[in-house]
Amino acid sequence: MQTITMKVNGVSTSCDVPDNTLLVSFLRETMGLTGTHIGCDTSQCGACVVHVNGKSTKSCTILAAQLEGAEVTTIEGIANGDELHPMQQAFHENHGLQCGFCTPGMVMSAIELVEKNKNLSEREIREGLEGNICRCTGYHNIVKSVQDAAGKMGG
Amino acid sequence: MPEGTVNQGIGASVRRKEDKRFLIGKGNYTDDINRAGQLHVYFLRSPVAFADIVSINKQKAEKASGVAAILTGEDVAADGLGGPICGWVPTNKDGSAPSEPPHPILANGRVRYVGDHVAAVFAETLDQAMSAAELIDVTYSEMPAITDLKTAIDSTQIHDGMENNTYFDWELGDEAATNDAFDKAATIVNVDIRNNRVIPNAMEPRAAVADYNTGDGRYTLFTTSQNPQLTRLVIGAFMLNIPESKFRVVAPDVGGGFGSKIYVYPEEAVCVWASKKLGRAVKWTADRTQAFLGDAHGRDHISEVKLALDKNNRITGLRVDTLANLGAYLSAFAMVTPTYLHGTLLSGVYDIPAIYTNVKGICTNTVNVDAYRGAGRPEATYLLERTMDVAAKQVGMDPAEFRRLNFIPKDAFPYQTAVALQYDVGDYEPLLDRAMAMIDYANFESRRAKSAKNGKCRGIGISTYIEACGIAPSAVVGALGGRVGLYESAVVRVDPTGTISVLTGTHSHGQGHDTTFAQIVCDKLGVGIETVEIVHGDSDRTPFGMGTYGSRSLAVGGTAISKALDKVIAKGKIIAAHMLEAADADIEFKDGKFTVMGTDREKSFGEIALSAYVPHNFPHDRLEPGLEETSFYDPLNFTYPSGTHIAEVEIDPATGVVELVDWVCCDDFGNLINPMVVEGQVHGGIAQGVGQALYEEAAYNDNGQLLSASYMDYCMPRADHFPSLKVENLVTACTHNDLGVKGCGEAGAIASPPAVINAVVDALSPLGVTDITMPATPQKVWQAIQAAQTKAAE
Ligand code: FES
Ligand code: FES
Numbered sequence: 040m041q042t043i044t045m046k047v048n049g050v051s052t053s054c055d056v057p058d059n060t061l062l063v064s065f066l067r068e069t070m071g072l073t074g075t076h077i078g079c080d081t082s083q084c085g086a087c088v089v090h091v092n093g094k095s096t097k098s099c100t101i102l103a104a105q106l107e108g109a110e111v112t113t114i115e116g117i118a119n120g121d122e123l124h125p126m127q128q129a130f131h132e133n134h135g136l137q138c139g140f141c142t143p144g145m146v147m148s149a150i151e152l153v154e155k156n157k158n159l160s161e162r163e164i165r166e167g168l169e170g171n172i173c174r175c176t177g178y179h180n181i182v183k184s185v186q187d188a189a190g191k192m193g194g
Numbered sequence: 195m196p197e198g199t200v201n202q203g204i205g206a207s208v209r210r211k212e213d214k215r216f217l218i219g220k221g222n223y224t225d226d227i228n229r230a231g232q233l234h235v236y237f238l239r240s241p242v243a244f245a246d247i248v249s250i251n252k253q254k255a256e257k258a259s260g261v262a263a264i265l266t267g268e269d270v271a272a273d274g275l276g277g278p279i280c281g282w283v284p285t286n287k288d289g290s291a292p293s294e295p296p297h298p299i300l301a302n303g304r305v306r307y308v309g310d311h312v313a314a315v316f317a318e319t320l321d322q323a324m325s326a327a328e329l330i331d332v333t334y335s336e337m338p339a340i341t342d343l344k345t346a347i348d349s350t351q352i353h354d355g356m357e358n359n360t361y362f363d364w365e366l367g368d369e370a371a372t373n374d375a376f377d378k379a380a381t382i383v384n385v386d387i388r389n390n391r392v393i394p395n396a397m398e399p400r401a402a403v404a405d406y407n408t409g410d411g412r413y414t415l416f417t418t419s420q421n422p423q424l425t426r427l428v429i430g431a432f433m434l435n436i437p438e439s440k441f442r443v444v445a446p447d448v449g450g451g452f453g454s455k456i457y458v459y460p461e462e463a464v465c466v467w468a469s470k471k472l473g474r475a476v477k478w479t480a481d482r483t484q485a486f487l488g489d490a491h492g493r494d495h496i497s498e499v500k501l502a503l504d505k506n507n508r509i510t511g512l513r514v515d516t517l518a519n520l521g522a523y524l525s526a527f528a529m530v531t532p533t534y535l536h537g538t539l540l541s542g543v544y545d546i547p548a549i550y551t552n553v554k555g556i557c558t559n560t561v562n563v564d565a566y567r568g569a570g571r572p573e574a575t576y577l578l579e580r581t582m583d584v585a586a587k588q589v590g591m592d593p594a595e596f597r598r599l600n601f602i603p604k605d606a607f608p609y610q611t612a613v614a615l616q617y618d619v620g621d622y623e624p625l626l627d628r629a630m631a632m633i634d635y636a637n638f639e640s641r642r643a644k645s646a647k648n649g650k651c652r653g654i655g656i657s658t659y660i661e662a663c664g665i666a667p668s669a670v671v672g673a674l675g676g677r678v679g680l681y682e683s684a685v686v687r688v689d690p691t692g693t694i695s696v697l698t699g700t701h702s703h704g705q706g707h708d709t710t711f712a713q714i715v716c717d718k719l720g721v722g723i724e725t726v727e728i729v730h731g732d733s734d735r736t737p738f739g740m741g742t743y744g745s746r747s748l749a750v751g752g753t754a755i756s757k758a759l760d761k762v763i764a765k766g767k768i769i770a771a772h773m774l775e776a777a778d779a780d781i782e783f784k785d786g787k788f789t790v791m792g793t794d795r796e797k798s799f800g801e802i803a804l805s806a807y808v809p810h811n812f813p814h815d816r817l818e819p820g821l822e823e824t825s826f827y828d829p830l831n832f833t834y835p836s837g838t839h840i841a842e843v844e845i846d847p848a849t850g851v852v853e854l855v856d857w858v859c860c861d862d863f864g865n866l867i868n869p870m871v872v873e874g875q876v877h878g879g880i881a882q883g884v885g886q887a888l889y890e891e892a893a894y895n896d897n898g899q900l901l902s903a904s905y906m907d908y909c910m911p912r913a914d915h916f917p918s919l920k921v922e923n924l925v926t927a928c929t930h931n932d933l934g935v936k937g938c939g940e941a942g943a944i945a946s947p948p949a950v951i952n953a954v955v956d957a958l959s960p961l962g963v964t965d966i967t968m969p970a971t972p973q974k975v976w977q978a979i980q981a982a983q984t985k986a987a988e
Contacts, residue, residue, distance in 0.1 A: 059321075073226035074219015076449075078397045079482040083905035086397060114219035127217040131209055134874045138704030139216025140397040140449025146217065165914040172905070174397050174450050175704045177881030177942075178913040180874055 041104045047072070048116025056103045062096075063087045065103035066113060074114040074143045078172065085171030088144035089113045095151040097170075114143035117150065125191040126150050126184070135184030137175035145171050145181060153189045161186070203717030204933070207870035211723065212708040221447045224401040227416050229475035232403070233262050235465060236323035237478075238313040238330055239487060240305035243339035243559035243898020244352065247303055247332060250313065255329035260322030263472055264330065265314045265464070267302035275299060275467060276433045278458045278523075281424075282530035282676040284364050287552070292362035295353035295557075297523040299433065299460035299467075305334070306352055306522035307561050308898055309487030314464050316472060339559045339898030343496055343517045352522060352557045361520055361555035362529060366537040367613055372550035375511025379502035383585040387577040390968045391494035391519065391892040392885070393908060394566050396703075398449020399480040400489065404465035406473075412440050413469065417462050419445040419731075420455045420701050421741020424678075426733045428458045428526075434467055438733075441466075445731040448703035452882070453565040454489045455703070456743050457526045461488075486903040491892050492566025494519040495532065495573050499581045507589050509544055509600050514551040514577065522557065525564035529555060534674050535570030535662070535744075541611035542578045543622045543660045543836055544600040549612040559898040567882055567943040569744065571661045576968075579657045579948030583955065584965075593952070594630060597658050598623060615662060617834045618929045625860045625924055626658055629838035632858035632920055641842075651845040652855075653957025656838065657949035663937035664749030664833035664928075681828035682746070683737035684754035686715070686762050688821040690807035692800035694721065696758075697729045699739010700751035704878075705939060706871040707747060711755055713867050714933070718759040719799055720786025737824060745835070745937030748867065753931045754827035760932075761823035766802045768817055773797055773805060833928050833936035837861030839880070841949040845957045850976030852888055852954055858920040859945065864928040864936035872938045876921050879942020885911035886943075887950035887968050909969075962986050 044053040047070055056065055066072045066089070075098055078086030087098040090112040117124040126146050129135065136142040145168065152159065152167040159167065164185045165178070173181060202208050215221050252264045277297035286292060300311050313330055317323035340349040340359065347358045376382060396418075403416040413436060419425045426443040430436040448455060465476040480488065495518050502511035518532035537551045568575075586596035601622045602609050609617045630636070638654050645652035665671075668679035683699040694715055702708060712726040729735055739751065767781040770788035774781070780791050789796040797805075806821035842856035857880065866872050889909035893901040902908040927934030947968060954970045955963060962982035966974060 067226075072219065073223075074221070076223070076398070077225070077481075078399070079905050081482065081904045081906050084397065084482075114217075118218055123214075123217060130217055131213045134210065134870050136213060136216055137706070137874060137878065138396070138398070138450040139212075139221050139447065140223065142216050143219055161918065162914075165916070168913040172397065172910050172912060174395055174452070174882070174910075175878045176874060177877030177879075177919065178916055179877040179919050182913065182918075 043104060043107045045106050045108065046110045048112055058104055060103045061099055062101045062103050062106065063098035066098060072113050072115050076140055076143060078140065085144040085148060086141055088147040088171065090147060090151065095148050114146060124150070126153070126188040129184040129188035129191065133180050133184040133187055135176065135181045141171060141173040145173060149185045149188065153185065153192050157189050157193055159189060202723040203713055204865070204867050206713065206868065208709055208713055208723060208868055210706050210709045211712060212706065223398055223447045223449055224403060224416050224418050225479045227403050227446065228477065229403060229405045232475035232477045233316045233318065233472065234320040234323050235468065235476050235478045236315045236320060236327050237311050237461060238315060238327040240301065240308060240310040240312050242305065242334050242336050243308050245305050245334035245336040247301060247305060248335050249333045251331040252313065255315065255326040258322065258326040258329055260318040261326045262316045262318070262474065265300065265468065266312070267298055267300040270298055270300045271302055278460070278526065279428060279432050280524045280529055281526040281678055284362060284529055284533045284675045286363050287365040292529060293356045294524060295356055299463050307559050308900055309561055310522070311460050314468065316468060316476065339896065341558050341560055341894045341896060341898050343519050343556055343558065346556050346558050352559060356557065359557040361524060361557055363554050364533045365550070365552045367550035368548055369550040371548040372511045372513050375502045375548045376500065379510060380505040381503040381589055383501040383503070383581060383588055385499045385581045385584050387497040387499055387580060388967045389493045389495040389573045389576055390886060391563070392492050392566065392890045393486055393892050394452040394454035394489060394492060395910060396450030396452055396454055399482060399485045400455065400459065400461070401479040402462040402465040403475065403477045404469040405475040406470040412442060413466055414442045414444065415462065415466050416444045416446060418448050418455050419443070420448070420451040420703060420743055422701065422731055422733050423699060423738050424741055425458050425462065429463050429466055433463045443733045445701055448701070451703045452567040453492065453569060453743060456741065457490055457564060459488065482905065483903055486908065487900060488561060490525045490562045490564035491521070492563065493573060494563050497577050499577050501581050501585050503585065503589065507591060507596065507599060509546050511548040512540060512546050514540055516551065516553045518553055518555050519558055519560065519563055520555045521560045521562040523562050525562040527565045527569065528562060531565045531570040532573070536574045538613045538615050539571050539574035539660065539662060540578060540613050542575065543602060543658050545602045545606065546612055560894050565743065567879065568940040571940065572883070572944045572947060575657065575659045575944050576948045579659065580951060583952045593656050594626060594635065597656065598626060615832065618831055619926045620834055620836050620862065621926050622658060622836060625836065625862055626838045628860040628922060628924065629840050629858050632860065632922065633840045633842060633856060635840070645844050651847055651957040651960065653843050653953040653955070655841045655949045655952030655954070655956055657945045657952065658838045659945040660834055660836040661941060661944050662832040663745035663835055663940070664829055665744040665746050666832060667830060668828050678740065679828065680740055681826050682751040682754045683739040683824070683826045684751065684758045685737050685822065685824045686755065686758040688762060688803045688806070690804055692803040693725045694719070695727045695729055696755055697736045698751050698755065699737055699741070700747040701731050701742045703742070705742065705747060705875070706868065710748065710868045710871055711752060714752055714755055715759060718756065718763070721799060745939040748935050749833045749928070749931055749937045750827060750829050752933055752935060753829070754825045756932045757825035757827055758823045761825065762821060765821060765823065766799070769802050769806055770797045772813065772817060830930040833864065835861060835863045835936040835938060835941050837941060837945060839945040839949045841953040843950070843953040843957055845954065845975060847961065847979050850972035850979065852970055852975060854884060854915065854917055856917055860922045860924060861938070861941055862924050862926055863938040863941070865925060865934040866923065867935065873921050875938045876942045877919055879940060880919055880946045881911050881916065882943045883946025884915070884950055887947040887970060889969050891969050
């Protein structure tokens with residue numbers, strides 16, 4: 040058991056966590072932030088992607104105890120009040136989601152992708168999202184969403 | 195339709211109402227739900243494929259920290275519980291009934307596949323349950339696993355009392371007429387087909403949270419289901435003996451289904467059973483490994499196909515002999531999928547006078563196989579569309595022109611096939627023409643030559659498909675061995691202030707019903723979409739309905755909504771007539787207003803709604819208060835979407851890697867309610883079909899171990915596997931439902947695998963390759979090239 044302090048979606052929090060608690064379980068069970076999903080047990084689906092210190096991170100692959108002092112942002116933390124993040128808005132406008140299960144991870148991965156390079160080609164978007172599996176959309180409208188958001192995020 | 199559209203009715207690409215909750219992390223999936231004091235259950239699964247259980251020693255495990263109970267097959271038997279049932283049972287060709295061996299929810303004396311449920315361990319935390327499961331000592335007496343379809347028939351019986359490990363031996367069509375066609379044929383085409391076994395892999399793993407309330411004696415089950423009402427019926431009436439009124443089943447947000455969440459599996463039933471037995475709520479969530487091992491798989495057929503042609507290359511006969519692997523136990527639709535959803539589709543879009551098919555459903559030591567997106571129709575389409583290409587090549591025709599020659603002509607509808615179905619409407623040539631224009635089929639050879647210059651092999655592949663959707667007329671279902679009716683239900687509840695709730699028996703797990711169904715309401719009642727709520731997935735709230743699969747929700751469920759809306763309008767007219775002191779027959783309803791025809795006297799929809807609930811002077815002999823109507827709609831026929839998909843691939847012969855470079859399709863789904871949603875469904879279906887054709891394979895070894903039980907070993911299609919997909923539509927409206935709709939959810943998955951494989955074979959044919967089995971992995975492609983070249987050199 041360790042006491043860790045981290046910022047989750049901008050709010051500082053201090054908790055006792057068992058040594059073997061994954062970040063994803065900490066977020067879902069301790070923090071009640073169930074927007075982050077678990078889609079696999081081999082670190083390959085990307086449903087659990089959050090930002091740790093601004094970087095896309097598979098939260099099923101990192102222990103909460105490793106994150107002393109970190110800033111963690113989840114899907115619940117990216118909208119500005121009622122105003123959706125441009126990536127969220129773009130997924131809505133372009134029908135980039137169906138069942139919604141992959142969506143939080145997809146959106147978080149896509150945000151970092153676009154923040155790193157606002158002039159992504161379609162190929163680069165497809166390769167950049169290779170770590171996120173979606174079973175519903177065939178990726179077509181996800182790629183369109185990311186292209187659209189990239190434009191709005193200053194591409 | 196562009197952003198900012200005002201039209202919210204039928205035909206508008208309205209942005210989805212359900213998106214926001216998913217986009218801000220406020221979805222409500224089963225694993226997001228917790229109940230006070232809940233226990234977690236972990237299932238100890240069989241590590242061997244076929245064995246007698248000699249003993250289970252759970253003493254040590256029971257004492258482990260946090261463990262509340264461990265239940266096994268003995269407890270299930272002691273409590274007299276039933277197992278999952280088969281919902282649709284065809285008759286054997288000799289008139290006898292198929293074998294339906296029991297499926298205990300925890301194994302009783304024998305395990306029959308790797309992953310079979312041996313014990314359920316309940317503990318305070320999941321970690322504790324998993325650790326305790328490791329302490330259970332099970333002694334197995336192993337028998338050789340039976341995994342091969344062809345040899346299964348002559349092997350040890352997996353279930354006592356079954357013969358030849360065969361669940362059923364079924365036939366359809368006229369064998370004598372088909373034999374006659376082959377006797378007279380100018381050309382006979384023979385093709386061996388293997389339809390690979392795949393795993394549905396909805397991204398949300400299955401889960402269940404069950405709670406029993408000792409106060410009112412009611413059970414509540416939250417679960418990942420495509421049809422919560424059926425789940426309630428099956429668990430309540432057939433497995434646990436719970437009166438339906440004492441059992442609430444809720445399927446909240448569900449993260450994809452694709453068929454795998456239709457069925458009732460042992461885990462959900464165990465959770466419900468234990469919630470009362472242990473006096474605590476019980477939660478179970480599968481991890482991905484359990485999903486691979488335990489979710490019903492899809493496809494897994496081998497077929498021998500024979501096609502007869504006359505001297506003009508017109509098809510005169512088709513014979514298909516299929517072995518379908520159904521796994522160790524029968525899942526709910528396991529028997530209907532390879533029979534009535536497969537054999538009846540063998541005519542495709544072609545005019546084939548004589549067809550005969552025989553299908554044997556085989557039991558093996560593998561997990562159950564059941565309907566997966568398309569369910570029988572992808573298997574039928576794959577074998578037929580591959581055979582069309584082989585036949586075209588054999589007679590030296592272009593595959594497009596060979597298909598065109600054999601299409602059912604536009605003026606032949608309604609068209610009675612040789613395999614029971616009657617197609618109501620369709621027009622196949624314009625779909626083929628449009629798709630060919632979209633991909634510039636005419637200039638393909640120059641693209642092939644260009645690729646060849648770069649050392650690449652380029653190929654093009656066509657698939658012209660049909661499917662039967664909107665399942666299904668209950669009378670037909672009943673006559674063919676179905677144990678259910680396949681109508682759908684809707685309640686339209688108008689509130690006093692004019693807002694509207696639509697309660698539907700279908701379930702949305704990605705299909706966008708919250709929006710599409712609301713559009714039907716907007717269109718009919720002339721109200722804004724924000725006033726409409728679609729309610730689904732809660733057996734306490736919705737009427738009894740059959741759920742979502744078989745591309746039925748709109749064609750059947752949407753029609754039920756439309757009919758309930760008609761009743762609301764009819765009653766509104768009577769209320770309006772009363773309020774406006776006119777005759778009922780003089781009231782017309784248009785643009786949200788009830789008007790006395792030929793006058794300006796009118797009442798808005800909102801005024802009528804309010805008056806229905808404030809009926810101070812209603813004539814009670816002819817007008818009841820309230821504005822709420824129900825419809826149970828039983829369809830008159832299946833619906834028949836069709837279309838053409840064309841794939842273009844480029845293959846590097848040095849590595850065997852297949853790159854999908856272009857995809858076009860032109861589909862006919864009848865009228866479209868929301869074209870944006872329809873396109874999304876097509877994209878997703880194509881991706882699943884491409885996955886099956888190029889990447890996915892559920893591989894068992896000879897010992898019955900599932901080799902592809904994680905995303906490291908099972909290749910899922912990813913974003914970089916696809917080009918941009920070009921999707922268009924043409925419309926022939928369905929003739930027998932109010933909305934003229936046909937359904938679109940499965941089309942992509944049905945059409946796409948043969949398009950891909952036809953393209954791959956076309957690309958490799960200059961090298962002498964004539965066939966390749968799915969999935970066309972780099973290894974397989976490379977080996978096929980080497981084999982063809984070795985043969986050529988000999
Ligand atoms: S849950 Fe699949 S990558 Fe984290
Ligand atoms: S929207 Fe369902 S998995 Fe992506």
